[in-house]
Amino acid sequence: MSDPEPRRIQSNDEPTATSGDRFVDALLTHKMCDSPQAMDRRLARAMRAVRGENHRLTAWQWWALPVAALIAVTFLIMPTTSSASAIVRTATRVARLAADRRYEVVMIPRARKPSDSPPPITATLDVRDADHVRLEIRFPDGRTEQRGRDGDVSWEVSRDGEVRVTDGSQPWPRWIETPDGSLLIDSMASMLDELEHTYTLTRVENTQCGGQSGLVQIDAVRKLKSAAAAMPPSKANPADRIVMCIDPTTNEVARLEMQFSQQGPPPRGERGPPRDGERGPPQDGERGPPQDGERGPPRDGERGPPQDGERGPPRDGERGPPQDGERGPPQDGERGPPRDGERRPAGPPQSLTFTRAALSEFPAGWFAAPSAN
């Protein structure tokens, strides 16, 4: 994520500026506007992203939901400001504040069939800062799963009760990574920057919000598909609508609900239905010719699909196939495909709701890994 640029050199935005002028301007900006602390944070974020590089999400997976959850966390700690857009911008700054926060989370999984009514998954999310996070997930079958980070130590307690502790050099578990592999809580600013571009934010006052009166409601609705499509998918917030209920007396968001399209990406290995405006499979098993303006098979001499199932080499900045020492199959401590007998919910949920719980501060050692016995 990115630090907000301390200032903007209005005098040097002209495209006619010479290279020397631009370089001197950059030197002055660095010298006078950028603090060593800001540089340290920038570098720390980059290094976390590097550490997470081998563990990028390949598809939107349900256990990446905490990504959305932590996006929500930033909303939950921001003060109320005069406009919806200003709220998001404020969240960008406030996202870096360290404070003890607890949220009760309710996730309604996506139904596998229209007639299904899946039971909710609940969780408690405790956050102090990027290095002190604890999440306890309670599944409908009664089992629980805990994950956390305490400074340099990451840990998890599986549903079977197994405690696994890793040192800080291990990548973050996927549930706290952004889709581009960086640590979510530190990438918040840039993600929120993107939010303002891809969501229409409106402020609704004097309404019942989350069943309570006297709260200010902020609605964030995903913009038209054409605008959303311009977003790099790796940074896109998957929610179609975000509803926030803010208490104007305390400047806290009392409740936040994220609603997801039921036509979202399917679980890994499955094909989902096409979204509006996208091409779906032919009906009734027929395959028709391409319509006007659509792409048909390549003509002679035109470029067609890669032969022999190969893909072209990736460009700089894009993902390529794993090289030596790079990403391979999941190792110990990483998340891989579902284990035998384990079923995961199908794709994104119907909704994800956060409610801030009353809390003064966490007790000492709260984020430490539980003992193994």
Place this chain on the structure above:
Amino acid sequence: MQLLLSPAGSNIQDLQMTHPQKPPTAHEVFELLARDHADHLMVFLRAVVYDRSLVDDVFQETMMVAWRRLADFDKSRSFGAWLRGIGSRVAMDMAGRRRMAIVDPTILAEIEQHSACFDGDHALSFQSRMSAVDECLERLPDMYAEVIRMVYRTDSPVRAVATTLHSNEESIKKRLQRARAMLGECLQRKGVLA
């Protein structure tokens, strides 16, 4: 993956002194190199990318690409120049994908020349080289030093500076440009600008 690099200007020896019994990992080496060259990379990217709000994104992506390509780095060459080369390509790539405005290729090449000159022989740290900027700032006539200070250090928009100095925006912009040109000439005389 274990990797030992000893590019000029790096602090690898610090790492080896900290853990004499254990060779540094590739990630530790990379982090040290990145830390050594991060300031200069930021200056370079700020000069290249028009939209300042996107510079951090380019910086992070540059670091990630550099990490993936670390095995391609020629140890006999400057790590900083290699990093800036990646930064240039990342900026160009992002300019295409995100409609981010960057300088044209000619200016880009010239900025790299300035950067290479600023790098010198790597004998001095970035902060030491920045002392040349301080010296040049001290030599600026007051009317130019004042506008530099007001615009850069106090985070004042040019329009507000113009109001404070009972001048107009265009005059302040010209004075600012002249101040930077004088700084540039001073830095050239000191051999830290091409």
